[in-house]
Amino acid sequence: MTTRADDDAAAGHARTLLRAATRHSGARCAALCLVSIAATGAGLLLPAALGRALDLLLAQAPATRWVLYCSGLVLLLALLDAAETVLTGTVDARSTGWLRRRLTGHVLGIGPRATDRFGSGDLVARLVGNAAEAGTTPAARAALPAALAGPVGGVVALGVIHWSLAAVFLAGAPVLTLLLRTVARDTSESAARYQQAQGRIAAALAEAVEGVRTVRAAGTEDKETARVLRPLAALSRAGHRMWRVQGRAAAQAIAVAPLLHLGVVAVAGVLLARDRLSVGDVLAASRYAVLATGVGVMVGRLAGLARARAAARRLGEVETEPATAFGTRRLPDGPGRLELRGVTARRGGRAVLDGVDLVVPGGTTLAVVGRSGAGKSLLAALAGRLSDPDAGEVLLDGVPLRELPHDDLRRAVGYAFARPALLGGTVEQAIGLGLPSPSPGLIREAARTALADDFVRRLPDGYDTDVTDAPRSGGESQRLGLARAFAHGGRVLILDDALSSLDTVTERHITDALLGDGPDRTRLLVAHRSATAACADAVAWLDGGRVRAVGRHEELWRVAEYRAVFGEGPPSAATDTDRSVRA
Numbered sequence: 001m002t003t004r005a006d007d008d009a010a011a012g013h014a015r016t017l018l019r020a021a022t023r024h025s026g027a028r029c030a031a032l033c034l035v036s037i038a039a040t041g042a043g044l045l046l047p048a049a050l051g052r053a054l055d056l057l058l059a060q061a062p063a064t065r066w067v068l069y070c071s072g073l074v075l076l077l078a079l080l081d082a083a084e085t086v087l088t089g090t091v092d093a094r095s096t097g098w099l100r101r102r103l104t105g106h107v108l109g110i111g112p113r114a115t116d117r118f119g120s121g122d123l124v125a126r127l128v129g130n131a132a133e134a135g136t137t138p139a140a141r142a143a144l145p146a147a148l149a150g151p152v153g154g155v156v157a158l159g160v161i162h163w164s165l166a167a168v169f170l171a172g173a174p175v176l177t178l179l180l181r182t183v184a185r186d187t188s189e190s191a192a193r194y195q196q197a198q199g200r201i202a203a204a205l206a207e208a209v210e211g212v213r214t215v216r217a218a219g220t221e222d223k224e225t226a227r228v229l230r231p232l233a234a235l236s237r238a239g240h241r242m243w244r245v246q247g248r249a250a251a252q253a254i255a256v257a258p259l260l261h262l263g264v265v266a267v268a269g270v271l272l273a274r275d276r277l278s279v280g281d282v283l284a285a286s287r288y289a290v291l292a293t294g295v296g297v298m299v300g301r302l303a304g305l306a307r308a309r310a311a312a313r314r315l316g317e318v319e320t321e322p323a324t325a326f327g328t329r330r331l332p333d334g335p336g337r338l339e340l341r342g343v344t345a346r347r348g349g350r351a352v353l354d355g356v357d358l359v360v361p362g363g364t365t366l367a368v369v370g371r372s373g374a375g376k377s378l379l380a381a382l383a384g385r386l387s388d389p390d391a392g393e394v395l396l397d398g399v400p401l402r403e404l405p406h407d408d409l410r411r412a413v414g415y416a417f418a419r420p421a422l423l424g425g426t427v428e429q430a431i432g433l434g435l436p437s438p439s440p441g442l443i444r445e446a447a448r449t450a451l452a453d454d455f456v457r458r459l460p461d462g463y464d465t466d467v468t469d470a471p472r473s474g475g476e477s478q479r480l481g482l483a484r485a486f487a488h489g490g491r492v493l494i495l496d497d498a499l500s501s502l503d504t505v506t507e508r509h510i511t512d513a514l515l516g517d518g519p520d521r522t523r524l525l526v527a528h529r530s531a532t533a534a535c536a537d538a539v540a541w542l543d544g545g546r547v548r549a550v551g552r553h554e555e556l557w558r559v560a561e562y563r564a565v566f567g568e569g570p571p572s573a574a575t576d577t578d579r580s581v582r583a
């Protein structure tokens with residue numbers, strides 16, 4: 001549910017974005033403005049030159065100079081038209097590219113909050129479709145003065161020929177003005193609804209594609225198709241309304257314009273009969289009347305601007321979500337001591353973590369365990385600032401994470417996930433992602449530690465295989481993700497369920513390698529298996545939004561409820577021993 005303040009903020013961001021996109025192509029926009037004004041000027045001179053040439057020819061006076069003027073103006077118009085087309089195309093492309101770069105950077109700067117709020121499909125629709133529509137604004141605005149100058153110049157030229165011709169035209173002008181205002185307002189509204197419906201379809205489609213196996217297994221392809229296309233009715237309504245508004249405006253313009261045109265020509269004819277105008281003047285007046293009634297073109301331009309404005313607003317909405325801000329305090333040398341102080345994090349309206357205090361001494365390994373939904377992944381995300389707590393503070397070697405610069409923080413903390421996204425191009429690049437200068441030796445060593453080297457070598461081009469062409473199981477993907485974490489080499493390593501798809505033997509080997517790679521690294525492992533928890537120096541047991549206990553796995557194992565976390569029998573009433581290990 002968006003409020004008026006949200007709308008205003010989005011509109012404000014949209015204006016800022018469009019101003020910046022226009023500045024990005026400032027010189028080209030200025031050139032486009034000049035070229036289109038020159039084309040309008042040439043278009044306004046042509047009827048006068050034609051009229052003069054006609055009068056001279058009818059009077060059998062020398063008219064070569066005026067015929068040459070006319071030919072020159074026609075040629076100039078053709079050249080200016082070509083230049084206008086090229087400039088419009090390049091300004092549109094540059095502005096769209098700038099908007100996409102800016103928004104993509106912003107979305108990645110926001111982090112997971114962006115997909116939480118908008119959904120990945122809707123974000124793609126905004127960055128692809130809406131950015132392209134909004135990107136037409138700078139060129140359209142640059143050409144607007146010329147578009148307005150055409151009709152205004154036409155009326156002025158009519159007045160110069162004879163005041164009564166301008167008066168005839170101006171009598172009908174209020175109708176045309178009203179028409180344009182209606183088009184701009186109604187198109188804006190329906191374009192916004194149309195683009196929202198498009199975004200909802202894109203969001204649902206992205207979910208369906210991601211969950212295609214589940215859909216197929218459930219045999220619900222038809223239902224899913226219907227779900228994805230449900231906003232189609234709203235889309236169709238908004239689309240029809242948009243075209244109805246434009247169609248009606250164009251039809252009204254078509255009805256009004258010839259009447260005005262006819263009126264101008266009729267008055268010019270009367271003036272000709274009274275010898276107040278020449279035949280050439282009548283010809284010029286007829287052409288100026290066409291220019292002055294160029295409302296059809298204006299309707300199209302205004303509708304385009306209204307659609308672009310609605311699209312820019314959807315980009316502005318994304319900008320209202322602030323990107324994560326980083327500090328400037330340098331990270332001092334240290335062992336990698338992690339500390340959570342009174343950390344509260346709310347999700348879906350409830351405190352998933354509620355005032356959590358936890359210390360992981362530098363160089364030690366802490367396993368985080370708890371029932372499903374206890375907040376283990378959330379805690380792992382907060383520990384390396386993938387997300388910020390709603391209250392409290394996370395510190396690394398005494399420095400709050402919020403105060404660290406982006407690069408210091410990312411160099412210090414490495415992550416591996418249950419379903420790692422493998423990005424970067426080749427397998428080698430995916431493993432070295434984010435490293436300043438990943439050497440092939442370092443990548444291969446990390447892959448060997450993560451037991452990924454063997455299967456990578458069997459790929460068609462080994463480490464040079466494109467990740468999209470590298471068939472792999474869930475466990476193999478996890479091993480590549482682990483290799484990336486090993487290659488990272490920061491002082492803190494956070495593994496969020498990153499061993500869950502491995503067989504127990506592989507998990508054992510990797511855990512040994514992980515824990516044996518030196519005391520200069522702090523490790524935080526989200527663990528579901530008791531064997532993993534047993535390897536850690538200490539275990540933090542999350543329960544009910546709090547740390548229920550911290551201790552060695554063997555000690556905690558004496559508590560029935562702790563054992564139940566690992567599926568070892570139902571939880572029973574707490575015993576005296578249970579109470580002795582409570583935090």
Ligand SMILES: Nc1ncnc2c1ncn2[C@@H]1O[C@H](COP(=O)(O)OP(=O)(O)OP(=O)(O)O)[C@@H](O)[C@H]1O
Pocket residue numbers: 116347348352370371372373374375376377378379
């Ligand atoms: N973006 C979100 N919006 C609403 N609720 C969320 C969001 N992210 C997480 N949650 C909720 O927060 C709770 C903790 O999630 P989290 O993924 O940290 O649990 P977990 O302990 O890692 O669970 P599991 O062991 O099943 O992976 C869950 O109840 C989850 O539904």
